Amino acid sequence: MTEAPTTVDEGDIAADYIEELLDICDLGGDIDIDVTDGRTTISVESESPAELAVLATPDAVAALQELTRLVVQARTGEYSRLVLDIGGSREARRRELSLLVDDAISRLDAGEARVDFDPMTSYERKIVHDLIAERGLTSESEGESRDRHIVLTR
Structure with missing residues (x-):
């Protein structure tokens, strides 16, 4: 064995x-x-x-x-x-994703009901979910396979 x-x-x-x-x-x-x-x-x-x-x-x-x-x-x-x-590509990507999260939150603050992120890998989605949670909000993943993406709502 x-x-x-x-x-x-x-x-x-x-x-x-x-x-x-x-x-x-x-x-x-x-x-x-x-x-x-x-x-x-x-x-x-x-x-x-x-x-x-x-x-x-x-x-x-x-x-x-x-x-x-x-x-x-x-x-x-x-x-x-x-x-x-x-x-250092992972840390650089984390910084980019953090900016995307900040932009999405600004869009919610400006009145958008939901913000859909572009599709990303499961690893990147985990980072984004964590970044959103750190900012006191919640998020969900939607879609299948290559179209799987994060949705941020209030």
């Missing part, structure tokens, strides 16, 4: 894959593996942040995260929920 892979194995597999990708792209970067509450985060940093800029865009990070999850899943046979952060 084979034991289920641990999150450490997941992190090692993901880090190896990202390291190979960086080598192929001839990019330098330090890789850190962190496991919190059963979720693995792979962070890639560089002494020269501009070197990682092309990989740190939201679309590139989302695509690379999905590819990395697929590699982990293929190797372990288990679904992966790992998170990839390249050059």
Whole structure:
């Protein structure tokens, strides 16, 4: 009987894959593996942040995260929920989402009955729900699959 892979194995597999990708792209970067509450985060940093800029865009990070999850899943046979952060891309995205939440709240304050956010990933939706809750409001997700989005009402 084979034991289920641990999150450490997941992190090692993901880090190896990202390291190979960086080598192929001839990019330098330090890789850190962190496991919190059963979720693995792979962070890639560089002494020269501009070197990682092309990989740190939201679309590139989302695509690379999905590819990395697929590699982990293929190797372990288990679904992966790992998170990839390249050059601080996650914190940058959190700041962007915070501005979107502030704008949505302003629109409610100006009289709109509800504000629909654009569709986003489950990870981003969680961040937005948390940001809205921090501001004392509630939100709900609506829609299916790629159309799933957050709705903010009073």
